[in-house]
Amino acid sequence: MMTYLEFEKPLAEIEGKAEELRAMARKSEGMDVEKEAAALDKKAADLLRDLYKNLDPWRKCLVARHPDRPHCKDYIEALFTEYTPLAGDRNFADDHAVMGGLARFNDTPVVVIGHEKGHDTKTRIEHNFGMARPEGYRKAIRLMELADRFGLPVITLIDTPGAYPGKGAEERGQSEAIARSTMKCLEIKVPLISVVIGEGGSGGAVAFATGDRVAMLEHSIYSVISPEGCASILWKDAEKMREAAESLRLTAQDLLKLGVIDRIVTEPLGGAQRDPGAAIAAVGSEIALLLDDLRGKSADLVSARRRKYLAMGAKGLAA
Structure with missing residues (x-):
């Protein structure tokens, strides 16, 4: 329904x-x-x-959070073959908000990593609504190191409101885990393709999305903070989330103009939730194009990636 x-x-x-x-x-x-x-x-x-x-930014937020949008698990099942999930951070636990493992994409061996929100009450609780704890980011680091060791491209699928802000997560080094995951994205010598499929919230998204190429679905969002959180801090009123959404420049269209992302993936009319199969196929086609673009460039990937993100910082300071 x-x-x-x-x-x-x-x-x-x-x-x-x-x-x-x-x-x-x-x-x-x-x-x-x-x-x-x-x-x-x-x-x-x-x-x-x-x-x-012409959806305004707040409506884009609503569409990006739509419960019927395809999630990471749906993309993996549809686009990847021989998927072998790998669990745990070899330190504390396995975080079900982050899923990942070895797979084949168009018969190319890859490592795929993504946030999983769940599709009903039971699975949403199991996956903590896609909000990763430190062990989730440390699992991602382990998988990126594995990919680097064996020369496998990494594909990340981002869909999170942000990292989990709970007391236990902070005690186990949430900010350090996010920083190390972001740093690992910059260090690996294999192609890293990131796709924002829903919400790209805060450092929890950046930790997976610091890639050679970053794409966003047409009605997804990517921001340093949620509109509600921004409104609470700036105006002391979460109800001003519409104004915050306008100011944050969080839509794919704004971020492409700013140079934060590289590509926009067109969604079916009415959003990915109206035709999940078509949305997943569009993302698959985009990943294939980006992989082809990066093939054979491994010698210069790390320095090019670093230049890309340093240039963003320089542009921001100049502005």
């Missing part, structure tokens, strides 16, 4: 009426409602196009 966002309520009414008509026709033989239902379908399609033509 489709989950509608707040701004999609008019669309829900029209699509609901079309479905009601068809349900009545199924119960009553000889009842012909297809003409009326088709007219409603067209009206719904036009409204959907209008709604998604």
Whole structure:
């Protein structure tokens, strides 16, 4: 059953009426409602196009967080073969908010790492809503070191509101683990491709997304802080999240202009949640293009990667 966002309520009414008509026709033989239902379908399609033509940043946040968007597990199952999950940080525990392992992408051996949010109450709790603890970042470091040792490209899928801010996580060195994961992204001598598939929140996202090439789905977001957190700090009022979303420049379109990301992956009309298969296929095509682009450049990857991120800092200081 489709989950509608707040701004999609008019669309829900029209699509609901079309479905009601068809349900009545199924119960009553000889009842012909297809003409009326088709007219409603067209009206719904036009409204959907209008709604998604120019989404403001806050609505982009809502779409990026949509519970029906495909998650890391869905991408891995659809795009990768021979996936062998690797667990644990060899220090404290296995963090289920981060999944990763060895796999093949288009028959190329790779290491894939990503945040997993879960798809229902049970799995969301199990995966801690995609909010990694230190052991999750240390697991990612271990997998990146493995990839580097065996010359395997790394593909990361980012979808997290941010790193878990709990007391235990801070006691076990959350900030140090995030910093080391970010540093490891800069150190490995193999291609690193990052794709923001939903939320790219704070250092928890940067720790996986400091790649040679960074792509974002059209309606995903990537920011140093959530709009609600930003509003709470700047205005002492979380309800000002719309103003914060505007100011943070967190959309894929803004970040491409700023040079923070390299590519935008087009989503199906109405967002990835309306056609997960098409969204996953689009991401797969983008990863294939980026892998081809980086193939044969391993000799200069580390220095080029460092120059890329140092240039961003220099541009920010100049501004």
